[in-house]
Amino acid sequence: MAIESGAPATVIPSRFDNPSWLSGVLFVLFIGFFSWALYGSEFSLSNLVEGIPNMGVIMSEMVPPDTERAWPIAKSVFVTLQMALVGAVIGIVLSLPLAFLAARNTSPHPLVYKVVRAWVSLVRTIPDLAWALFFVASVGLGPFAGVLTLIVDTIGFCARFFAEAIEEADPQPNEALKAIGAGTVDRCVVAILPEAAPSIINSSLFSLEKAVRSSVVLGLVGAGGIGAELAVSMEMFRYDQAATIILMVFVLVYGVERLSGWAREKCL
Amino acid sequence: MNMPMAGAVECDVKTVAKPATPLLSVASLSKRYDGQDVIFRDISFELPKGQVVSIIGPNGAGKSTLLRCCVRLVEPDTGSVKIGQCELTALSHRQLVKARTRVGFVFQKHQLVGRMSVLSNVLHGALGRHRGPRLWAQALAPRDQREAAYHCLAQVGLQDFALRRADQLSGGQSQRVAVARALMQKSEMIFADEPTASLDPRSGNEIMELLQRLSHEQSLGVLMVSHDMSHAQSFSDRIVGLRDKGVKLNAPSHACSLSELRNFF
Numbered sequence: 001m002a003i004e005s006g007a008p009a010t011v012i013p014s015r016f017d018n019p020s021w022l023s024g025v026l027f028v029l030f031i032g033f034f035s036w037a038l039y040g041s042e043f044s045l046s047n048l049v050e051g052i053p054n055m056g057v058i059m060s061e062m063v064p065p066d067t068e069r070a071w072p073i074a075k076s077v078f079v080t081l082q083m084a085l086v087g088a089v090i091g092i093v094l095s096l097p098l099a100f101l102a103a104r105n106t107s108p109h110p111l112v113y114k115v116v117r118a119w120v121s122l123v124r125t126i127p128d129l130a131w132a133l134f135f136v137a138s139v140g141l142g143p144f145a146g147v148l149t150l151i152v153d154t155i156g157f158c159a160r161f162f163a164e165a166i167e168e169a170d171p172q173p174n175e176a177l178k179a180i181g182a183g184t185v186d187r188c189v190v191a192i193l194p195e196a197a198p199s200i201i202n203s204s205l206f207s208l209e210k211a212v213r214s215s216v217v218l219g220l221v222g223a224g225g226i227g228a229e230l231a232v233s234m235e236m237f238r239y240d241q242a243a244t245i246i247l248m249v250f251v252l253v254y255g256v257e258r259l260s261g262w263a264r265e266k267c268l
Numbered sequence: 269m270n271m272p273m274a275g276a277v278e279c280d281v282k283t284v285a286k287p288a289t290p291l292l293s294v295a296s297l298s299k300r301y302d303g304q305d306v307i308f309r310d311i312s313f314e315l316p317k318g319q320v321v322s323i324i325g326p327n328g329a330g331k332s333t334l335l336r337c338c339v340r341l342v343e344p345d346t347g348s349v350k351i352g353q354c355e356l357t358a359l360s361h362r363q364l365v366k367a368r369t370r371v372g373f374v375f376q377k378h379q380l381v382g383r384m385s386v387l388s389n390v391l392h393g394a395l396g397r398h399r400g401p402r403l404w405a406q407a408l409a410p411r412d413q414r415e416a417a418y419h420c421l422a423q424v425g426l427q428d429f430a431l432r433r434a435d436q437l438s439g440g441q442s443q444r445v446a447v448a449r450a451l452m453q454k455s456e457m458i459f460a461d462e463p464t465a466s467l468d469p470r471s472g473n474e475i476m477e478l479l480q481r482l483s484h485e486q487s488l489g490v491l492m493v494s495h496d497m498s499h500a501q502s503f504s505d506r507i508v509g510l511r512d513k514g515v516k517l518n519a520p521s522h523a524c525s526l527s528e529l530r531n532f533f
Contacts (some may be wrong), residue, residue, distance in 0.1 A: 176379035176446075179341055180453050181368035181396030190392055190404050194383040 062243035069241060073229055077248045080215045080225035081256075083143050087150025088211040092204045095155050099162030100188055105174075106166055108184075117163075124156030128214050132223040143224030150211045150218075158207050165199035166192055201267045205260040212256045216249050289352055290314035291457045291489040292338065297347030299330065299337055306513050307333050311347070313508045313518055315457060318487040320480055322500040322521070325510035326533050331493040332461050334510070338491070339368050339459065352456075369396030372450025372458040376465045378442040382435030386426065386445050389434050390417040393452030406430075420451040424478060440471030447478060457489035458482070464496060472496065476503040497529040 100106045102120055107113035131152050135145040173191040182190075193200075219227020226245060233242040292315035299307045307330040315321050323331045336342040338349050340356060349356040351370055359367055372393070380389045387406040394413060395403055402408050406417065421427050424444040429437065434445060443463055450458045460479060464472030480503045483490045494500045500507050501521050509517030509532050517524070517532060 172375065172377060172379040173381045175341070176373060176375055176449075177392060177395060179339055179368060179373035179459075180371070180393065180450075180455070181365045182392070183365070183395070183399050186395045186399060186404070189401075190384070190388075190395070191381055194381050197383060 058239050061237075061239040064240065065243035065247060066238065066240035067244060070244060073226070073241070073245055073248060076219075076226040076229050077252055079143055080219070080227075080249075081212065081252060083146045083150060083218075083225050084208065084211040084215040084256075087147045087215070088154050088204075088208045090147075091151040091154025091211075092158055092207060094151065095158035095162050096200075098155065098159040099166055100192075102159055102163040103166035105169075105171065106184075106188055106192060116159075120156060120159045120163075123152055124160060126156075128153045128218065129221055132218045132221045136222045141222040141224075146215055146218040146223035146225055149223055150215060153214060154207050154211060157210065158203055161203040162196070162200050165196040165203070168199070169195035198267075202264060205264055209253075209257055209260050212253055216253075290316050291352065292491065293348070293350040294334075294338060295348040295350075297334070297337060297349065298345050299333060299342070300345055308510060308513050311510070311515055313515065315489040315491050316505075317456075317489055318483060319505040320483050320490040320492060320503055321506045321508060322504040323491070323493045323508045323510060324495070324497065324500050324517075324529065324532065329510040330513070331510055335459050335461050335491065335493055339371050339373070340364055365396075369453065370456050372453045372455040374443070374446045374450055374458060374460040374463050376462040378439075378446045380434040380442055380445055380449075382433065384434060385431050386434055386437070387414070387417055387421065387430040389445055390420050390448045390452050393417075393420070393449035394454075396453055417448075417452055420448040421445070423451060423482075424448045438471070439467050440474060443467060443471070443475050444478065447475070447482070451482070455488075457491065460490065460492040462493050462495060464494070464499060472499065479503065497526055497532075501526055501529060 098116055098120065101108070101112055102116040104113060107116070128149055132145060132149040135148040139145050139148065169192045173195065174187050177187045177191050215225050216227050216230075219225040219229065220231050222228065226249060230242060230245045230249075233239070233245060294314070295312045297311040298309040301307055311334060313321070323334065325331050333342055337344040338356075340349070340359075344357065347357070351367055354367060356364065356367055381392070385406055388404075391403055391406055391409055391413060394416070398413075402410055403413065406414060409417070418427060418430060421430055424447050426441060426444050426448065429441065429445075434442065437445065443466075446463075447458070458479065463475050463479070467475065476499050479490050479492065482488055492500075492504070501524060504521045507517060507519060507521050507524055507529070508515060509529075511517075511532065
C-alpha cells in the first residue's frame with residue numbers, strides 16, 4: 001500500500017526496552033558473585049600459561065601410545081562396557097514402576113507421589129562418585145560396586161524423566177479405557193506407556209551413554225573398570241599407556257553414542 | 269462425588285435389565301462446575317434397548333459433561349443414573365469399574381493408542397471384562413480373543429487393516445476402529461460423544477449408519493451427542509434437547525422436523 005504524502009511521520013519503536021532497576025541490581029550481583037567464585041576457585045591465567053609447557057611434555061610423552069598392555073587394557077574396557085550395560089539396563093527397568101508412582105496422573109495417592117519424587121530427587125542429587133565410595137565400602141572393591149552405583153545413578157536420572165514423559169502422555173486413550181472399566185495397571189501399560197514410549201526410549205538411550213561415561217570415572221575410586229588402569233598409568237607417569245587407555249575409552253564412548261543415535265533413529 | 273448419594277440403593281452390578289426396564293435411566297441429574305456455575309439441572313431421560321437417542325444442544329449446554337456423568341467419568345452433584353436396575357451413583361470405585369464394562373464409549377477424537385496395531389486397539393475393548401498381559405497386545409492374546417477382535421473389526425469393514433498402526437488410519441477409519449473396540453466390549457449400550465465431529469460428511473454418514481445398524485441388529489442402546497441436526501433426525505429414534513441448563517425437548521425423532529431442530533439453537 002502506497003504511503004500517502006503529508007502523512008505524519010511514523011515513530012519507530014526502540015529495539016529494546018529500557019532495563020528495569022531490578023535487572024541492573026541483579027546484573028551487578030551476578031558480577032560480584034562470579035568474581036567471588038573466580039577468587040575461591042583460584043582461577044589463574046598465569047598458572048595456566050606456566051602449565052602449558054608441562055602439557056606439551058605430557059602430550060609428547062603420550063606419542064606414540066604404548067601397545068604393550070593393549071590386551072589387558074582392552075579387557076578392562078570390556079568390563080567397563082559390561083558394567084555400564086548391566087547398570088543402565090537394571091536401572092532403566094527399576095525406573096519404570098517408580099516413574100508411574102512418581103507421575104501425578106498415575107500415582108495411586110498424593111503421598112506416594114511426594115515420597116517417591118523426594119526419594120528420586122535425593123538419589124539424583126548425590127554425585128555418582130559419592131555413591132561409588134559408599135558401595136565400595138559396602139560390597140568391596142571391583143565392578144559390582146560400580147554396577148550398583150550405575151543402577152542408582154540411572155534410577156535418579158531415568159525415574160524423573162520417565163515420570164515427566166508419563167505426565168505429558170496424551171490422556172485421551174487412557175480416558176477411553178477408563179470409561180469402559182479397564183484396570184489401572186492395564187491402562188498404564190496399554191494406553192500411557194505407548195504414548196510415553198518415544199521419550200522413554202530417548203531417555204534410556206541417553207542414560208546408557210551417560211552410564212558408559214560414568215563407568216570410566218568410577219574406577220578412580222576402586223569401583224572397577226578402566227578408570228583404575230588410567231589412574232595407575234597417570235600416577236606411574238606412563239603417559240604412553242594412558243594415551244592407549246584414553247584412545248580406547250574414546251572408541252568405546254563414540255561407538256556407544258553412534259549405536260545409540262542409530263537406535264534412536266530406528267525406534268522413534 | 270466419591271461417597272454414595274444419600275438415599276441411593278447399592279446393587280449388584282451384574283443386575284440385568286428386565287425387558288421393560290430401559291438400559292439407562294437418568295433422573296433429576298444436576299452438575300455444577302467447582303460447586304458454582306450450573307452446567308445443567310434436573311435432567312431426566314431414558315435409553316431403551318435397541319434404540320438410538322441423540323442429545324442435541326448449543327455449545328456449552330453440557331452435552332459431553334452429561335454423557336460423562338452417565339458413567340461417572342465426571343461426578344454428578346445430585347440425581348440418579350441407573351444402568352438397568354443398578355444405581356450407578358451408589359457404587360464404590362471397584363463396583364463402578366465393573367459397571368462401566370456395560371457401556372461402550374466412542375469419543376469424538378477416537379482416542380486410540382496410535383503406536384499400537386488396529387487389532388490390539390480393538391482387543392483392548394475386552395480389558396473391562398478380563399485383566400492381564402494377554403490382552404495388552406494382539407501378539408500376546410489367546411486365540412479366541414484374537415478371533416473375537418478380528419470379528420468385531422470385520423463388522424466395521426476394516427479386517428484388512430488389522431495389523432496396521434492405528435495412527436496410520438484416516439479419521440473415518442479410526443472412528444470405525446473405536447466402534448469395533450466398543451463392540452469387543454460386548455456392552456449393552458454405546459455412548460458416542462460427537463462421533464462424526466471430525467469427519468467429512470461421507471465418513472460421518474457411514475459412522476451413523478453403522479451405529480444405527482448395530483443398534484437395531486444387536487439390540488444395543490446408543491446414546492449419542494451430536495451437533496448435526498440431520499444426523500440426529502435421520503439416525504435417531506428419540507431426540508433429547510438441552511438448552512438453558514435443562515431438557516427443553518424429549519420427543520421421537522419423527523415428531524421433530526429439521527427446521528424445528530435447527531430453530532432449537
